[in-house]
Amino acid sequence: MSIRRKDTLVFEKPPVIAAWAAVGGKREGEGPLASGFDLLVEDSAFRAENCPGWENAETLLQTKCAGLCLRKAGISADQVTLAFAGDLQAQCTASAYAMRGLGIPFAGLYGACSTMAEGLCLGAAFAGAGYSERTLVMTSSHFCAAERQFRTPLVYGGKRTPTAQWTATAAGACLLRPAGAAGVPVLSVTFGRVQDYGIRDINNMGAAMMPAAASTLLAYFHTFDAVPGDFDAVITGDLGVVGSELLRAQMAREGYDLFNHLDCGCLLYDRNRQDVQAGGSGPGCSASVLCSWILPQLRRGEWKRVLFLATGALMSQTTFLQGESIPGIAHAVELGTPKGEKNG
Amino acid sequence: MKLDPKSYAKMVRRASPPSPVGKDCLWAFFVGGGICLAGEVLRQTYLTWYDAEMAGTLTSITLIFASAVATLLGWYQKLAAHAGAGTLVPITGFANSVVSPAIEFKTEGWVTGVGAHIFGIAGPVIAYGTLASWVWGALYWAMSKGG
Numbered sequence: 142m143s144i145r146r147k148d149t150l151v152f153e154k155p156p157v158i159a160a161w162a163a164v165g166g167k168r169e170g171e172g173p174l175a176s177g178f179d180l181l182v183e184d185s186a187f188r189a190e191n192c193p194g195w196e197n198a199e200t201l202l203q204t205k206c207a208g209l210c211l212r213k214a215g216i217s218a219d220q221v222t223l224a225f226a227g228d229l230q231a232q233c234t235a236s237a238y239a240m241r242g243l244g245i246p247f248a249g250l251y252g253a254c255s256t257m258a259e260g261l262c263l264g265a266a267f268a269g270a271g272y273s274e275r276t277l278v279m280t281s282s283h284f285c286a287a288e289r290q291f292r293t294p295l296v297y298g299g300k301r302t303p304t305a306q307w308t309a310t311a312a313g314a315c316l317l318r319p320a321g322a323a324g325v326p327v328l329s330v331t332f333g334r335v336q337d338y339g340i341r342d343i344n345n346m347g348a349a350m351m352p353a354a355a356s357t358l359l360a361y362f363h364t365f366d367a368v369p370g371d372f373d374a375v376i377t378g379d380l381g382v383v384g385s386e387l388l389r390a391q392m393a394r395e396g397y398d399l400f401n402h403l404d405c406g407c408l409l410y411d412r413n414r415q416d417v418q419a420g421g422s423g424p425g426c427s428a429s430v431l432c433s434w435i436l437p438q439l440r441r442g443e444w445k446r447v448l449f450l451a452t453g454a455l456m457s458q459t460t461f462l463q464g465e466s467i468p469g470i471a472h473a474v475e476l477g478t479p480k481g482e483k484n485g
Numbered sequence: 486m487k488l489d490p491k492s493y494a495k496m497v498r499r500a501s502p503p504s505p506v507g508k509d510c511l512w513a514f515f516v517g518g519g520i521c522l523a524g525e526v527l528r529q530t531y532l533t534w535y536d537a538e539m540a541g542t543l544t545s546i547t548l549i550f551a552s553a554v555a556t557l558l559g560w561y562q563k564l565a566a567h568a569g570a571g572t573l574v575p576i577t578g579f580a581n582s583v584v585s586p587a588i589e590f591k592t593e594g595w596v597t598g599v600g601a602h603i604f605g606i607a608g609p610v611i612a613y614g615t616l617a618s619w620v621w622g623a624l625y626w627a628m629s630k631g632g
Contacts, residue, residue: 195592289590293585294585294586294588294589294606295559295585295588295589296556296557296561296562296581296584296585296588296589297582297585297586297606298556298562298565298568298573298578298581298585299565300509300565300566300567300568300569301566303501303502303503338488338489338493339493340493340494340497345501348497348500348501352493355486356486359486383500383501383502386500387496387497387500391488391496395486
């Protein structure tokens with residue numbers, strides 16, 4: 142069972158992430174985390190598979206990611222009892238079409254770039270409560286599908302601002318199981334509250350999402366009287382360089398030295414070599430960094446305790462054009478190292 | 486949280502790197518100027534065979550065609566990522582803004598995709614360009630009456 146402490150669910154018997162997989166595109170394959178990916182696709186349009194469009198390409202990313210995750214777990218799709226999945230497309234179609242092929246009981250999620258953490262929070266709660274024996278949590282984003290939906294056509298000649306972020310072409314999938322199974326334990330989950338500090342610049346999502354990250358982090362620290370040093374790393378979703386700098390400044394104001402802070406948006410690409418402006422973004426960004434880099438380190442026991450805090454910007458094209466500011470959200474997932482392994 | 490929207494706006498301004506204006510301007514100047522120079526070279530070449538009006542029309546057609554081909558091959562976007570206004574302002578930029586949605590939305594069909602989206606970016610230019618021509622036309626008419 143779990144204990145509710147303010148906005149956090151603490152698991153007395155932590156459910157575990159038993160298996161995971163990450164799939165990325167070409168640019169992700171040229172980034173520093175390439176070796177951790179289970180599959181890197183050279184052609185993210187999947188022309189060899191007669192893929193009709195970018196939306197369908199994102200569905201294929203999810204389908205392949207789910208397949209790899211289930212293969213690593215040694216189970217088939219019909220043994221999965223529930224799937225929480227989401228993406229960046231309108232009406233979450235990448236996930237819905239992936240689930241059409243997989244035939245798993247499915248609940249679609251939308252939390253923008255925070256969706257992986259949102260899914261893990263729900264998946265862990267379901268696993269912890271005994272509602273679902275094998276829960277698949279999966280998210281994705283595709284640069285080309287996102288560009289044509291939110292910005293301009295791909296071959297339109299536009300210039301990006303230095304604060305803009307690059308939507309990752311990637312997917313990540315985790316299989317959650319109740320306590321007792323082998324895997325990386327989910328120690329607690331914290332559901333975030335929507336924060337809006339009046340940022341209207343759609344090309345500065347890091348700044349729009351930072352207050353949400355700070356709010357969830359402070360909620361956790363205050364509830365448990367914790368400090369950043371209690372963790373090997375505090376890893377935000379995709380604040381990018383601008384949002385990360387703002388988060389460290391805000392936390393310093395609040396009296397916390399966030400010396401061990403990392404950001405998935407800054408980890409996925411090498412900004413010196415790759416033209417991604419302020420860093421990566423998209424639900425696939427934090428999901429693929431989690432599954433290619435964070436979870437393997439926890440399994441190996443190199444890290445013992447990590448706070449994974451994916452952030453999302455919750456505006457739409459319509460609200461943006463109508464002059465509304467951009468609300469943000471951040472959910473936190475506290476991850477441990479498997480018991481009985483080295484340092485564990 | 487020790488934060489209010491006003492002080493946060495200041496924090497964000499400080500933390501956000503500005504666009505490299507000097508570098509951007511140089512890119513825009515030389516690429517935009519280069520496109521115009523290419524236009525002039527074309528015009529002078531056409532003038533050897535045609536009169537000034539026809540040479541001008543053929544120059545526009547050639548530049549639009551070249552921009553459409555460059556857009557189709559993905560080159561125009563790569564240049565524009567550096568050149569900014571240098572590729573946006575000339576007639577080639579207008580061609581790119583029409584061709585790019587035509588390519589992008591063909592997956593949604595010829596009518597509801599290409600037809601509905603082809604002027605998605607260029608539409609405001611056409612709408613307000615037409616409005617400006619009305620305003621100028623009225624002024625021109627009033628001035629000619631007065632004169």
